[in-house]
Amino acid sequence: MQRVVADTLAELDCQLETAADGVEAIEKVRAEPPDLLILDVLMPKMNGLEVCRIVKSFAGDSFIPIILVTVKGDVDSKVTGLKLGADDYLAKPYNPLELRARVLSMLRIKSLQDRIIAKRKELEALSVTDDLTGLYNHRAMQQRLRDEFLRAQRYNDPLSLLMIDLDHFKEINDKSGHLFGDQVLIQLAKLLRKAVRETDFVARYGGEEFLVILPQTHFSGCLPVAERVWRSVAEHEYVAEKNKTRVTVSVGVSFFPNKNVATVEQLLHSADQALYQAKREGRNRICLYQHVGYLYRPERVAP
Numbered sequence: 001m002q003r004v005v006a007d008t009l010a011e012l013d014c015q016l017e018t019a020a021d022g023v024e025a026i027e028k029v030r031a032e033p034p035d036l037l038i039l040d041v042l043m044p045k046m047n048g049l050e051v052c053r054i055v056k057s058f059a060g061d062s063f064i065p066i067i068l069v070t071v072k073g074d075v076d077s078k079v080t081g082l083k084l085g086a087d088d089y090l091a092k093p094y095n096p097l098e099l100r101a102r103v104l105s106m107l108r109i110k111s112l113q114d115r116i117i118a119k120r121k122e123l124e125a126l127s128v129t130d131d132l133t134g135l136y137n138h139r140a141m142q143q144r145l146r147d148e149f150l151r152a153q154r155y156n157d158p159l160s161l162l163m164i165d166l167d168h169f170k171e172i173n174d175k176s177g178h179l180f181g182d183q184v185l186i187q188l189a190k191l192l193r194k195a196v197r198e199t200d201f202v203a204r205y206g207g208e209e210f211l212v213i214l215p216q217t218h219f220s221g222c223l224p225v226a227e228r229v230w231r232s233v234a235e236h237e238y239v240a241e242k243n244k245t246r247v248t249v250s251v252g253v254s255f256f257p258n259k260n261v262a263t264v265e266q267l268l269h270s271a272d273q274a275l276y277q278a279k280r281e282g283r284n285r286i287c288l289y290q291h292v293g294y295l296y297r298p299e300r301v302a303p
Helices: 002-008 022-031 048-058 075-084 096-127 138-155 169-176 178-195 219-235 264-280
Strands: 037-040 066-071 088-092 159-166 201-206 209-215 238-240 243-245 249-256 286-288 294-296
Touching (some): 022 037, 048 066, 066 075, 088 096, 138 159, 138 201, 138 209, 138 249, 159 219, 159 264, 178 209, 209 219, 219 286, 264 286
Antiparallel strands (some): 159 249, 201 209, 238 243
């Protein structure tokens, strides 16, 4: 069948791969998913119906159209194949024109389906992204924080949280305008991403507040991250158009496990309380939440 199919499709602008049996077919599909899979129901080692079932089970979001080739009159294989996820079938002996037409039809459907999947992923990304900064938004942060907290509880892993507030942001807007204020937020967001690890999660909490989730990080590990964030923000000069300024941030830090933190809401509230304490003490500093609060301001960065 392979040679007949290859000869029939030779006129099409496509690359053909063949497999000697069903097991090899699955291996090749896993290694490099094709745009279309043509399966004979009768194959060595593993029949086409089983290959169809396995391929559809691991394809996930990607769409791999499958054409089953059956013996004329084999209704059972056709019905079973369609139930297992086959997208079309062809009975032997088949007309070459019909094979080409069905292949082209499946490729058109594949192209449309790929565009739909790409658009859906784009919309999903937009739904969790802050329009201004490109960071994750409040909605995404809430879900991620809940997931990380449940994971930390289940496996007894540490989890830390940084709540960051841009000091005197209203003065920047009043003095230089909201457009420049937006540029400050955009540049600050880039600094935050650079200051944390790839495994950390950075979100815009709202307005001039940001949140950083630090998985598998206890207080001894989160403080260097908090200080790196604090310092990188203060050392940067924010420039846009004819305006330039320097800014500082106040940082509230909370962590789990902690005798005062038993829920995700308490973890978030603890970071908020620590941030409030840092701002009340004069801003431009870091406060680690404890039972009575712990405050410090690293050296060598001017307010």
